[in-house]
Amino acid sequence: MTEDVRRSPERAKRLPRAVREKQILDAAVEVFARHGYHSASMDEVSDVAGVSKPMIYSYLGAKEDLFLHCIRREAGRLLEAVQAGIKPDLPPDMQLWHGLRSFYGFVSEYRDSWTVLHRQALTVGGPFAGEVDALRGRAIELVSALVVSAGSRKGLAEQAEFSGEGLAAALVGAAESLADWWLDHSDVSDAVLASWLMNLIWLGFNDLVEGDVWRPR
């Protein structure tokens, strides 16, 4: 059997670096989302990417670097998506409404991104948690500004500023957790999700049980 005509039929075609990097990152996000940082193996990433392991090391560095690249890319995408959805000249409740819809739109379109960002990155200490915290910080800032501006329109500036960040953190947390919950109960549309949240946080239980409902105008 000296007939070794089978010269690697699977050898990948030569492609420019940027394309490979994207393939690798996509694969990495998928694998990290499925297994988490520690359980994910570089072998599986290379497998899913259709590229051999040394390529990953040569293009994107060691495992930590790779994960960091994933987080940065996905965080950027998410922030961009949400900010693109906000119309700054609308009243506060409508801004919130659009922001929420964009957020859930992103989560539904990029489930893996959200999983990596929220469920995985936080549990690994080190540089990753900081990265995600920065993202959440941006979100809290956005919402906080909304609360403060809504408050100061009514002449309650200082009170709104005092509890603004806490409220914003709670709201951001609620939205995040609802997104998590959604991953396991996907039979609800993103619009319904956003409107639940709007009703809860804009009107509150008290109004709800009185029969009030918030609606986009």
Added chain:
Amino acid sequence: MTEDVRRSPERAKRLPRAVREKQILDAAVEVFARHGYHSASMDEVSDVAGVSKPMIYSYLGAKEDLFLHCIRREAGRLLEAVQAGIKPDLPPDMQLWHGLRSFYGFVSEYRDSWTVLHRQALTVGGPFAGEVDALRGRAIELVSALVVSAGSRKGLAEQAEFSGEGLAAALVGAAESLADWWLDHSDVSDAVLASWLMNLIWLGFNDLVEGDVWRPR
């Protein structure tokens, strides 16, 4: 007793099984909280517990079993603490208020328990996530019942039941996330935390910017 002959200074004293099991579980919770499931090593657990590795395997089984034991014990404690704080004959908002205070009381007293339950257990697939989901399910049930009862008092039973679970999930999520946020911003008291949440979810932003405030009666 007089002359206690110190034969092997490093060898641990013989203790009944129940005591050792508690030591091991305490150590395991601490280590899992610090590093997460995968990064935690059995060696470190045995070190912190002051007991050698084979003891852990003999008493509590392999790593997975150990983690499961931790989750079960901490989940039980948490549920117990919250239920102990609720007075079933109070009106819905006061029930919620007391439930929240008990919850944050627990988190502040047992930070590691909460970290393991919420931040770590969810990211490891397998049997663990199910265990935690069960706990959250119980919480959602509790809150959901609250919403429905509040609604049906006002004759809005069917509407409250429709969105009750979603709202409850959002609220439970908000409480959880605020607890997480708190771990990194511990300069707020648990009562303040609970009252932020009460104001947010009971009254809503809309009332808040009008200057309304919810207070325990």
Added chain:
DNA sequence: GGCGTCAGGCTACTCAGCGGTAGCTAACCC
């Protein structure tokens, strides 16, 4: 009091999986 027995306890090892790399091969460009 001597002594057997078994649970509490340990040291020191095996072995697999995975992060990371050395060094080779082949395609593309001029």
Added chain:
DNA sequence: GGGTTAGCTACCGCTGAGTAGCCTGACGCC
């Protein structure tokens, strides 16, 4: 055709889960 770079196979070494086998002290029983 020759240099450069995309790409690969095959390996190394370490870390950490899990175990074999031994030691020892407390207690019951003659």
